[in-house]
Amino acid sequence: METLxxxxxxxxxxxxxxxxLAAGSxxxxxxxxxxxxxxxxxxxxxxxxxxxxxxxxxxHDELYSFLSGGFNGQVSVYGIPSGRLLKIIPVFSQFPENxxxxxxxxxxxxxxxxxxxxxxxxxHPKLSRKDGxxxxxxxxxxxxxxxxxxxxxxxxxxxxxxxxxxxxxxNHCSPYPTNNNEYVLAGTRFSVPLxxxxxxxxxxxxxxxxxxxxxxxxxxxxxxxGDMELDFQVLVPGFxxxxxxxxxxxxxxxxxxxxxNTEKAGTLKELGASQNDRDYLAAINWKLxxxxxxxxxxxxxxxxxxxxxxxxxxxxxxxxxxxxxRYLLPEDCPGMMYLLPAPKSPHGIDVDPTGEFMVVNxxxxxxxxxxxxxxxxxxxxxxxxxxxxxxxxxxxxxAVLQGxxxxxxxxxxxxxxxxxxxxYSTMFVSSEVxxxxxxxxQVKDRMPVYYSPGHLMIPGxxxxxxxxKYLVVMNKITKDRFLPTxxxxxxxxxxxxxxxxxxxxxxxxxTVAEPHYAQGIKADLIAPKSVKFxxxxxxxxxxxxxxxxxxxxxxxGNVVTVKMTAIRSHLTPDNxxxxxxxxxxxxxxxxxxxxxxxxxxxxxxxxxxxxTLIMPGATQSLKWIPKKTGVxxxxxxxxxxxxxxxxxxxxxxxxxxxxxxxxxxxxxKKPVPPAxxxxxx
Amino acid sequence: MKVYQKVLMLLAAVSLGLLFLxxxxxxxxxxxxxxxxxxxxxxxxxxxxxxEGVLQNFNILNHYIGMAPIHAESFAELKYMPxxxxxxxxxxxxxxxxxxxxLVLGWTLLLMVGGSVGILDFYLWLVxxxxxxxxxxxxxxxxxxxxPPLLGHKTLLNFEALxxxxxxxxxxxxxxxxxxxxFFLSRPAVQLPSVARTKTTVS
Ligand SMILES: [Cu+2]
Numbered sequence: 001m002e003t004l005x006x007x008x009x010x011x012x013x014x015x016x017x018x019x020x021l022a023a024g025s026x027x028x029x030x031x032x033x034x035x036x037x038x039x040x041x042x043x044x045x046x047x048x049x050x051x052x053x054x055x056x057x058x059x060h061d062e063l064y065s066f067l068s069g070g071f072n073g074q075v076s077v078y079g080i081p082s083g084r085l086l087k088i089i090p091v092f093s094q095f096p097e098n099x100x101x102x103x104x105x106x107x108x109x110x111x112x113x114x115x116x117x118x119x120x121x122x123x124h125p126k127l128s129r130k131d132g133x134x135x136x137x138x139x140x141x142x143x144x145x146x147x148x149x150x151x152x153x154x155x156x157x158x159x160x161x162x163x164x165x166x167x168x169x170x171n172h173c174s175p176y177p178t179n180n181n182e183y184v185l186a187g188t189r190f191s192v193p194l195x196x197x198x199x200x201x202x203x204x205x206x207x208x209x210x211x212x213x214x215x216x217x218x219x220x221x222x223x224x225x226g227d228m229e230l231d232f233q234v235l236v237p238g239f240x241x242x243x244x245x246x247x248x249x250x251x252x253x254x255x256x257x258x259x260x261n262t263e264k265a266g267t268l269k270e271l272g273a274s275q276n277d278r279d280y281l282a283a284i285n286w287k288l289x290x291x292x293x294x295x296x297x298x299x300x301x302x303x304x305x306x307x308x309x310x311x312x313x314x315x316x317x318x319x320x321x322x323x324x325x326r327y328l329l330p331e332d333c334p335g336m337m338y339l340l341p342a343p344k345s346p347h348g349i350d351v352d353p354t355g356e357f358m359v360v361n362x363x364x365x366x367x368x369x370x371x372x373x374x375x376x377x378x379x380x381x382x383x384x385x386x387x388x389x390x391x392x393x394x395x396x397x398x399a400v401l402q403g404x405x406x407x408x409x410x411x412x413x414x415x416x417x418x419x420x421x422x423x424y425s426t427m428f429v430s431s432e433v434x435x436x437x438x439x440x441x442q443v444k445d446r447m448p449v450y451y452s453p454g455h456l457m458i459p460g461x462x463x464x465x466x467x468x469k470y471l472v473v474m475n476k477i478t479k480d481r482f483l484p485t486x487x488x489x490x491x492x493x494x495x496x497x498x499x500x501x502x503x504x505x506x507x508x509x510x511t512v513a514e515p516h517y518a519q520g521i522k523a524d525l526i527a528p529k530s531v532k533f534x535x536x537x538x539x540x541x542x543x544x545x546x547x548x549x550x551x552x553x554x555x556x557g558n559v560v561t562v563k564m565t566a567i568r569s570h571l572t573p574d575n576x577x578x579x580x581x582x583x584x585x586x587x588x589x590x591x592x593x594x595x596x597x598x599x600x601x602x603x604x605x606x607x608x609x610x611x612t613l614i615m616p617g618a619t620q621s622l623k624w625i626p627k628k629t630g631v632x633x634x635x636x637x638x639x640x641x642x643x644x645x646x647x648x649x650x651x652x653x654x655x656x657x658x659x660x661x662x663x664x665x666x667x668x669k670k671p672v673p674p675a676x677x678x679x680x681x
Numbered sequence: 682m683k684v685y686q687k688v689l690m691l692l693a694a695v696s697l698g699l700l701f702l703x704x705x706x707x708x709x710x711x712x713x714x715x716x717x718x719x720x721x722x723x724x725x726x727x728x729x730x731x732x733e734g735v736l737q738n739f740n741i742l743n744h745y746i747g748m749a750p751i752h753a754e755s756f757a758e759l760k761y762m763p764x765x766x767x768x769x770x771x772x773x774x775x776x777x778x779x780x781x782x783x784l785v786l787g788w789t790l791l792l793m794v795g796g797s798v799g800i801l802d803f804y805l806w807l808v809x810x811x812x813x814x815x816x817x818x819x820x821x822x823x824x825x826x827x828x829p830p831l832l833g834h835k836t837l838l839n840f841e842a843l844x845x846x847x848x849x850x851x852x853x854x855x856x857x858x859x860x861x862x863x864f865f866l867s868r869p870a871v872q873l874p875s876v877a878r879t880k881t882t883v884s
Contacts, residue, residue, distance in 0.1 A: 535733070568741050594734025595741075596717070642745060643819055 043448045046497055046504035053495065053507045055082040060527070063459050063520050065472060066125040066139055067493065070514030073120045075141060075152065080459070080470055080520060081495055083509030091150045091159045092120030092143045098599075099612030100159070104586065104621035105541075108317035109308045112146050112164050121145045123172060123516040128226070132179040132248045132464040136525035138226045140175040140184050147171035149186050149219060151226055156531045160312075163228050164305040166198045166325050167215040167235070173244040173257055175219070183286060184228065185246070186217040187257050191238035198303030198325065208266030212238035215327075216257065218289065227309070232293040232326040234284065234337070237390040238264055240273065241282070243348050248464055249355030251373040253287040256358055258346040262389075274364060278397065279346060280339040280389070281360055283376065292333045298326035313540035315618040331391030338380060339389055341397040343369055348414035348455075352423065352438055353464050357402060359423060361412040368405035368412050368425060370441060376400045403441045409434045413454055414517075416461030418468030418498055426453040426473060433473050433496065435503060447503040449494055451477040458498065459520025467522065471496040471503070474515040481508050491515060532596040534617030541619035543588035548572045553664040560585045560662070566600035566614060567592040568641040570666065571634070574649030578662035581629055581655055590619040601637025604651065611637045626653040682780035682867045689866070690785055693859035694773025699852030700725040700766050706803065706850065708829055709843040710739070721751075723803070725849060726763045728753045742840075746827055747818025748810055758802060765795065773856070782867050789860040796853045804831050 046052060055061055061079030064086070069076055073093035077086040092110070094101030101110050101118050110118050120143030127134040139152040147168035151161040165171050170189030177184045191212040195201035203211050213235050220231040239259040247254040262279045265272025292298070303325040310317045330337040343365035350359045358371040378384075379399035386394045409427030412434075417423050422444065425434050431452050435445040453475050459467040478492040490510035497504040536546055545551045545563040551572050552563045560583050565572045571589075579585055589602045593616035603611035604624050612620040626632065636647035654660045682690075704722035711718045720731035721739055728736055728751065740750040753759055769792055776784045811828030814821075827837050830844045 533734070568744075593737075593741075594732075595738045641741075646819075 042450075042494075042505045042508070044503060044505045046506055049504070049506045052497065053081040053083065055079065055084070061086075061523060063467070063470070064523055064526055065457070065459070065518050065520040066127070067474070067511055067515040067518040068122050068125050068141065069512050070123065070516050071121050072513035073118075073122050073143070074512065075122065075125055075139065076512045076515070077157070078493070078509065078511075079523075080472065081506065083493070083495060083507050085512075087157055088512060089152055089157055089159065091141055091152065092117075092122055092148065092162070094118040094610070096610040097613070099610050099620060099622070102610035102622075103612040104623055105314075105316040105619075106310070108319045109159060109162050109310065111306050111308055111319045112148070113166075113304045113306055113321075114146060117146050119145075120148060124174065125517060125519045126175055126177055126184075127519045127521055128221075129177050129179050129181045129463070132252075134460060134463055134519070134521050134525070136521055136529070139519070140177060142171050142174035142186065144170055144172050144189070147174075147186070147188070149175045149184060149217075149228065151228060153226070154526050155529050158310065160310040161226075161228055162306075162308045163219065163230065164307070165215075165217050165230070166303040166305040166322075167192075167194050167213075167233055167327075168217065169200070173241045174217075176244045176246050176255060177221070178246050178255070178286060179248055179252055181221050181223065183231070183290070184219040184221055185244060185255055185286070186219060187236075187241040187244055188214045188216075189240055189242065191240065194235070196301050198301065198305065205266040208238065209264045212264070212266075214238055214241050216241070216284065218286065218293070228307075230305075230307075230322070230325060231290070232298050232328060234289060234328045234330060236282065236330060236337070237262075237392070239280070240269075242346070245349050245351050245358075245462065246286075247351050247355050247358075247373065248353070251351060251355040251358075253285050254373075255284050255286050256349045256351065257282040257284070258342065258349045258360065260345040274345060276344070278341040278343055280394070281342040281346065281349060281358065281371065282392075283338045283340060285336055288336045289328060289333065292328055292336060293326060297333055298328050300324055300326050311540075313538055315534070315539070315541055315615075315620065335380075337392050338376075339392055339394045340371060340376065340400050341386065341394065343367065347412075350415040350417070350423075350462065352417050353419050353466060355464075357438055359415040359425070361414055361425060363411050363413055363428065365412070366407070366410075368408045368415075368436075370402045370405065370438070371400050372402040375402065405436050405441045405443065408436065408443060409446070414456055416456055416458040416471070417466050418458055418461070418471075419466035420468055422498075424456060424458065424471055424498070426456045428452050428454065428476075433471065433503065435498075445502050447496060447505065449473050449475055450481055450492065450508075451475055451479065455515070455517040457518040457520055459522070461520075467520070469497070469499050470506075470520070471498045472518055472520065474511065474518065476514065478510070482510055493518075533594055533598075534615055536590075536592065536594060536617040539590065539617055539619060541588070541590070543586075543621065544590045544619040545588070546590065547592070548666070551664070553578070553662050555583075555662050558583050562587045562664075564589045564602075565592050566590070566602065566636060566647075568598065569636075569643030569647045571600075571602070571636065571647060571649050572666040573664035574666045576649070576664045577652040577654075578660050579626060579651055579653045580658055581626055581653060583626065585624045585626065585651075586621055587624065587634075588619055588621045589614050591616050593617070598640060599638050600640055600647070602634065603637050604634040605632045613638060626651075629653050629655050682782065682785075682863070686863045686867045687777045687780050689859050689863040690777035690780075691774060693789075693856045693863065694770050694777060696855035696859060697766050697770050697773070697852045699855070700849045701763070703848035703851075704729065705799075705847060707845055707847045709841075709845075710742075711841045711843075712839045715840075722847070724759075725766055726759050728756075728759070743827075745818070745820045746825075746838075747815030747821070748827060749813060749815070751810065756806070758806075762799070769795065769856070773860070777863075782864060785860055785864045785867070789857055789864060792853065792856055792860065796857070799853075800831070807831060 063080040065078045075089040090100040128138040147165035153160045168188040169192040172189030174186035175184045191214040193201040193203045193211040216234045218231045220229045240261040242258045244257045259280045261273035307320045342360045343362035345364045346360045347363040348361040384396045384399040409430040411429030415425040433447045436443045453473045456473040475492045478489045495507040591614040607624045612622045614620045632651045706723040708721040722729040812826045
């Protein structure tokens with residue numbers, strides 16, 4: 001068999017590739033101990049998988065996908081169907097690759113009321129919407145640990161805004177845009193004892209039941225520019241709010257949140273929060289909430305939270321500290337909020353493309369309940385209540401239930417839709433994706449996945465019209481999928497073809513850190529608008545040197561300001577003298593290039609910092625405090641041209657109080673001996 | 682001259698206006714690392730390109746081989762050429778109004794000479810830039826010069842260079858063509874047949 005495969009390789013490489021893949025998977029079962037082979041063959045592997053995911057060199061993928069990085073605080077961008085990694089976007093993390101969070105322009109992005117926090121746990125990317133469809137303008141993501149919501153601009157793939165969320169803890173059910181991007185909603189996972197001054201109070205855990213509260217934040221989004229503003233919050237009962245999703249179509253005005261720990265246990269939640277057979281799906285009429293807030297139902301309390309924005313012109317971020325927040329109490333706002341009983345500790349809440357069905361993924365439940373929006377409205381109208389909780393009416397389970405998917409699998413977490421009347425749910429415990437029909441709630445197909453899937457994503461699967469060709473399922477554990485790399489393995493995503501009746505496995509690809517959720521979008525909604533370089537003329541950075549003659553080195557006390565330029569293949573100036581030990585030297589480097597994909601990097605020996613990578617037309621600044629006398633080289637870190645290695649210079653550092661004056665230069669013109677070239681021959 | 686012939690002459694003069702609306706010449710450069718290509722546009726009064734940074738990117742590439750940077754300021758031609766074109770346009774209108782055949786001929790010939798001088802001048806600066814290389818150039822290929830093609834295609838190191846006239850040049854071509862047509866159509870028509878007949882009888 002081996003030699004046969006080899007012969008195919010030689011004669012017809014492509015056919016052989018397909019054959020060996022097929023043969024490989026067939027052989028796996030009888031040859032599990034074979035060296036260099038993974039133990040797990042992909043079940044349901046499409047016989048033509050290779051050609052379905054093959055994107056020839058130089059050709060582009062059909063779709064962009066944005067995968068959250070979880071504990072790396074970043075977003076990774078993959079091409080679909082190839083699974084090619086296209087970019088890593090740092091959001092809540094410092095990124096040595098381009099100096100984000102290290103250079104002076106972007107440090108402000110990571111400022112919070114707790115100080116500089118260069119890390120967060122990024123769970124959910126959500127694309128901006130227009131009329132219930134993704135429009136490819138922005139990507140909103142949440143920071144789970146120190147509650148923050150960020151906005152990535154998809155014309156530059158840069159994080160341009162990060163806002164801290166007050167009165168929140170564990171910003172998990174976040175950020176969910178409404179259908180026209182009017183609001184991005186952010187709910188707290190942990191409830192905390194709010195001190196009503198923007199912080200948490202010093203109370204005993206014994207008082208959990210009485211003193212802990214949750215919050216749902218309504219972040220208003222500027223329709224043109226995308227800028228965020230915390231409009232108001234709804235202070236909700238002290239449950240844990242897990243995930244959220246907005247309605248659409250008939251349910252357009254509503255947003256739904258899953259809750260757990262409705263028991264309000266303060267310790268050993270593993271047991272304490274798993275006692276009630278039913279927790280709740282919280283439904284909030286966001287339009288009504290906004291109306292109440294506008295009409296003066298909102299109260300105001302002191303707050304203290306950071307709002308950081310990157311300016312396009314200066315390429316620099318600035319922090320603003322906000323001191324107030326408005327809030328609504330559900331008990332004061334009739335008709336704004338209802339609770340729907342949902343089987344045991346629900347996780348994902350997903351609304352189908354028509355906006356009529358709400359699928360609640362009860363991770364500890366044995367069935368998958370599907371609620372009906374029209375039944376919910378009728379139940380509200382007929383007051384079919386089952387009591388109330390903290391002044392919020394609880395609807396009768398039977399009154400709102402459309403039906404239950406029987407024996408869907410174990411541990412349903414998330415559901416997405418293909419736009420053809422089917423739903424796909426991940427089963428964490430039984431490690432599979434289950435396809436079922438919204439019409440009859442019957443299971444239609446199952447696909448085992450490796451291993452323990454969390455979220456899954458169908459491009460546009462949470463919009464009015466999903467792009468029902470592919471499904472990406474994100475797996476938490478990746479044993480045997482790739483070559484071993486020590487104790488820590490990459491997580492994996494698996495690409496499944498859902499265009500036919502049966503799901504077909506197409507591809508495994510490793511993902512960076514832990515992908516929780518993803519969003520996919522057709523490439524032509526983003527690619528044509530991609531910025532290629534920044535216009536130098538529009539650079540309004542206060543320290544920009546827009547031409548080589550503008551460079552300068554100036555001293556004020558012990559602060560030295562170096563205005564520098566970079567162009568293929570030199571830095572100006574490339575000789576600097578007069579720096580003293582202990583000076584604060586700010587290098588402001590402007591990249592004079594006006595061409596695509598020609599960044600220049602800048603790094604200095606011994607700097608307790610990172611490099612900074614400067615995009616064409618931009619200015620970025622690196623702070624350096626030399627500690628010893630000597631001569632320090634600096635250089636361009638991004639191989640930019642044939643003469644990149646020559647793109648370097650020196651700083652001379654003299655002792656403190658030295659009389660060496662500040663001076664700088666680049667290449668004094670030397671007379672060329674007239675016959676130099678001839679005599680060399 | 683008949684009215685329509687004067688109109689043709691007038692159109693010939695106006696056609697030159699295309700020089701202010703479009704580039705005269707375009708030089709395309711393409712290489713594997715520049716799949717999107719670089720286009721240098723030569724106008725009657727300025728240098729430009731398919732995008733703003735083109736001239737800078739041309740110069741960055743050229744600096745490796747020691748070619749002098751190309752700037753609009755380096756060409757006095759770009760300053761006085763617009764005046765020449767305006768001169769031709771005004772005199773063309775005057776000639777059309779006067780409707781004298783001889784003047785039409787003179788104007789056309791002068792324009793032909795002007796156009797040829799322009800092309801020759803263009804060729805000379807291509808030669809000057811392609812051959813006057815800095816002795817300090819980082820990359821020196823023995824015996825290599827970098828004269829871009831005046832018209833058509835040429836390979837320069839890893840770059841494919843293509844040079845073609847652009848819409849602006851059409852202004853000059855139309856000017857010559859229309860004025861020539863005005864001159865030809867306004868020829869005295871009566872004598873020709875008799876001359877022809879004489880010729881046949883003689884033979
Ligand atoms: Cu460089």
